[in-house]
Amino acid sequence: MIPTTFGVLVLTFVLFHVVGGSPAEVVLGKNASSESLAAFDAHHGYDRPLLMGRWSRIRALGDTPRETLTRHPESGLLRLPLTYALPAGLYRVNAGRVLIGLRESATGTTDEALVDGPAPMTFAVREGWTAVTLDVEGVTASRVRLEKGNRGLFDSQFVHYLTSLARGDLGQSIEYRLPVAQVLREGVGPSLALTIPILIGGTVIAVMLALLCAAWRGSVTDRAVLILSTVLMSVNYVVWVLAGQFLLAFKMRLFPIWGFESAAYLVLPVLIGIVSGLGRDVRFYRAAILDEIFKPYVRTAQAKGLSGHRIMFRHVLRNSLIPIVTYVSLSVPFLFTGSLMLESFFGIPGLGSVSLNAIHSSDMAVVRAVVILGALLYQIVNMATDVCYAWLDPRVRLG
């Protein structure tokens, strides 16, 4: 479980921090000044290197075309287009000679400092001062690189990501302006209210139908249920939701259309949830039960003269519980993360609609948190399922 958890964290990190591009640009928009982008980066720790390293790229040079650079009037050095004044810290330029124009923030006093030596040159801006101009020599304009020093080799985004997750800090939701953990906590309740009835109802109905099919295998009922479940499986989920809402709630006025006020509001979404999963479930359970029904112990039970009910429920069902439990356990993580469509269409403020909103508004922190939550739950459930096996089948030994 630990390697997989690590894998999940790496995968989410790669997805949201490496592939996703700059979070600052996503949040602040494309037209934000590079000063505010840099401030955002510094505040959220995005100015650190991704994995490890002493130096990281900063935005201070902007994207002014390097061909238009001018020279310093007196020294003749190349003037770098700083888009904002560099705050205190350690910097590195890949040039041999750097003239730094400094200003003390409090008084406005200006000063100049010249560092000279083999490239790359490092220099530090003292606390209370900012660097307003940089003039360099010994580097072609198109090659110039300005980097910021980090506190340590491993003071990276990835390490920061892992440590803050370990502290239980999931970040701040931009959309809700709340800590993500709180958003998640508020969403879990409504999600569970929706998904638990769906899981229980769906499983019971599907297992019953599957038992019927298996008992009367090859009969007209069996074929009808099989065909019907293939048909049910092929109806798109979107269609279930829209048709249910339109026909049952709007046209026939059987249920409230939208909202989350009383249990009555949950009936229709639960029904839709059950029906939309029924086809696939029945087929799976039927196959699992049929795997058992031809085994010798069933014949023995028949020979003993046991009744059909007793054979089906006490012998066959009990033995086919392992695949059934595995199958059911797969959907347990989704109990918590909720149903994207049902929740957003019936106005249930659960995690499903929260994450859908977050995706629409690029609220990375929330999406990431729900993904991680789902993945971790999946692994916990997997472990719990193994324990269940041992209880269901004494031949399975743990450890």
Next chain:
Amino acid sequence: MRRLWKRWDTRLCLIVILVYAAAALYGEVVYRAARLNDRTPTYNTVREQSRYVPPAFVRLAAVRSRPAGEPLYLLGSDNLGRDVLQRLVQGTRIAFHVGIITSLIAIPLGVLLGCLGGYFGGRVDSIVVWLCATVASMPGLLFILAIAMVVGQGLAGVYLGIGLTTWVSVCRNVRGEVIKHRHRAYVQAAEVLGYGHARIMFRHILPNVAHIILIAFSVRFPASVATEVFISFLGIGVQGEPSWGIMINNARLRLWQGVWWEMTFVTLAIFALVLAFNHVADELRDLLDPALRTEVV
């Protein structure tokens, strides 16, 4: 294949799939032609004067006396006077793109990893199993949406999202089958002859497990089409192109005002394609993989 063709229900499903494929090809031609000539394609032509025209077969009298130049609107028109039938054909094109491209991502990835893991065993296998377990524990749809959101760029994000999350089952099946074949006599013979690992894996073992690829394709195709419909319905995938999901989303709002045709036909189009594919997938599995047979003997 001949066994599939013999049963009338599978034959019907195969014909349905072929018709859809033809429609998708035709849609591709229309799309390319419009792109090439830099014209607005007919399926996107806006006609303000003929919004919400009902399907031709419910207004036979009006069809005969329609003003010159007005299209037939066999399946009606939508809120901008665009022909529903032509947009359905374009939706078919996108559905086939999704089904095929995501398979081209997921199946080679799954087959490669499955072969490597099953053949070499040991540490390689542990890495493959670890990768499978990691991706499998991601919460499916949400993870796809997150990939699509992060990658952006409309359909490309959707392809990647679906492709990169669904290779796991292919990989597991292939790996299991390769493990079964790993110590068979013909593999040992090939080893004795001094063939390289790659040659044994891909020339000797892979053809013997190829049926899994066929089954995987037939199972994945309808599933990824359904996922794409869902994603573009949510407005995350395709932009500006008539994907089925977008059509449903458009039609949804008019449904309440009694414009039933767009919704009905899109729904039917998706349903028929997915149903046909699901049925063929079942039959293929029964035929090629006796271990998974669901029919009672």
